[in-house]
Amino acid sequence: MDEQIKTDLQEALRKKKEELEKQLSSFASKDLKTKGDWDTRYPRTPEGNEEEAADEVEEYSTRLPVEQSLEKTLQDVQNALEKFPAGTYGICEKCSQEIQKERLFALPEARTCVNCAKIS
Ligand SMILES: [Zn+2]
Structure with a gap:
């Protein structure tokens, strides 16, 4: 692969990593x-406000899948950078x-080629 392309993709991955960490650390x-x-921070225990407590628990359950998906992408990005x-x-x-190349431009953290991605 072209060295310049590699450098560009590495840079894109670094930015993506920063962005993901920023998003994750917000919650x-x-x-x-x-x-x-x-770990998604579990809502603080509100004092005597059940409605508020329910809201926070709901927020927690919507955040959890988001966290897992961001975390997975971050791991892939990290994995790619280590290569x-x-x-x-x-x-x-x-x-x-x-x-x-086209796949890497679209998804710089891709672990597999298009053909293998289709199989799995
Ligand atoms: Zn493959």
Whole structure:
């Protein structure tokens, strides 16, 4: 793969990582024990206001899937960034072929090529 393209994609991944971490930290706390794991902050215990409590619990349950999806993307982004020093960026994790450029531009953290993504 072209070095310039690689540099651009690495830059895109760094930005994406920052963006994801910013989004996550707005409602979740980084789990310091598990690398790359985030926990949605459970609502504080409101004092004597049941309606407010119900609202917060509802908010928590809507945030949880969002957190999980952001966390998964962040892990993929992190995983992709770690491949640069190893020189394995852009290589499909399943078939070891180069991942199509177009796919990487659309999804720089892609772990697999289009063909393998179809199968899984
Ligand atoms: Zn593949």
